[in-house]
Amino acid sequence: MPFDLGDTVRLAADSTDPGGTLTNATGVTLTITLPDGTTATPAVTNPPAQTGKYSCDYVTTQAGRHSVRWLFTGPGSAYTDVFDVREAVPPLLFSLADAKKHLNIVSTADDDELRGWIESTTRAVEWFVGPVVRRTVTERHTFGCAPVRVLRQIPALSLVSVTAVLTGGVGYQVADLDLDGDTGEVQRKNGGLLTGPLIFTYTAGRTIIPANIRDGGKLILQHLWRTQRGSLRGPVIAGADDYAVTEPIPGLGYAIPNRALELLEPDRLPPGVA
Structure with a gap:
């Protein structure tokens, strides 16, 4: 899941010997390649608090994809990873609170995951009706x-x-x-x-978001949330679910429920406009 711009990201990697045993390294270098192509090399505490288990807290300063490379010497090993950072004001069709209310979610355990699905929902809605968020x-x-x-x-x-x-x-x-x-x-x-x-x-974008666009987005969010969590809540069966997709939509497959599409129809872009 992406981090918010300004978040502190805890980066971690293990140093092991050729046999796979955790071992403190003589030297450790952490290199972060930022979205603009520049690099950062934050200092890493060595030796670590726990043998072979290295970590470093990095405060994000740019939105976009970051690549991470750990390089250990004595013994030699390496580890690479990536993380993403949202733009400062990502386009969101509705708030986290509105999404949780619609989905009847009280817990905060899935907030970060749900925020990601709100971003996906916003992108899907704008595919049909053009920019919604300014x-x-x-x-x-x-x-x-x-x-x-x-x-x-x-x-x-x-x-x-x-x-x-x-x-x-x-x-x-x-x-x-x-x-x-x-x-x-x-x-x-x-x-x-x-x-x-x-x-x-x-x-x-739009100064005022019409109710049909907002509510169509909520139906898309509910569909995506339920289907991707099917193993926990049971499968969504077409014809038995008010939000089910009965036929694929060109370009989006089964991601958009028909009822949401009906709500978005009054504001759909003309053919050929994207």
């Missing part, structure tokens, strides 16, 4: 002159900037542009052409 989008449009450019993520709330890709190219002031947020169409108010290539930075 976020800043930066995208490049490489074709030449055109009266209209169409942003790829809709609904779009506002333009932040429109700048030229090439040195000496033409950029535009957002006050001089008209944005149709529902279609993503951008055009000049004076009717002139937009000359590219251009980089559009804009805000996408």
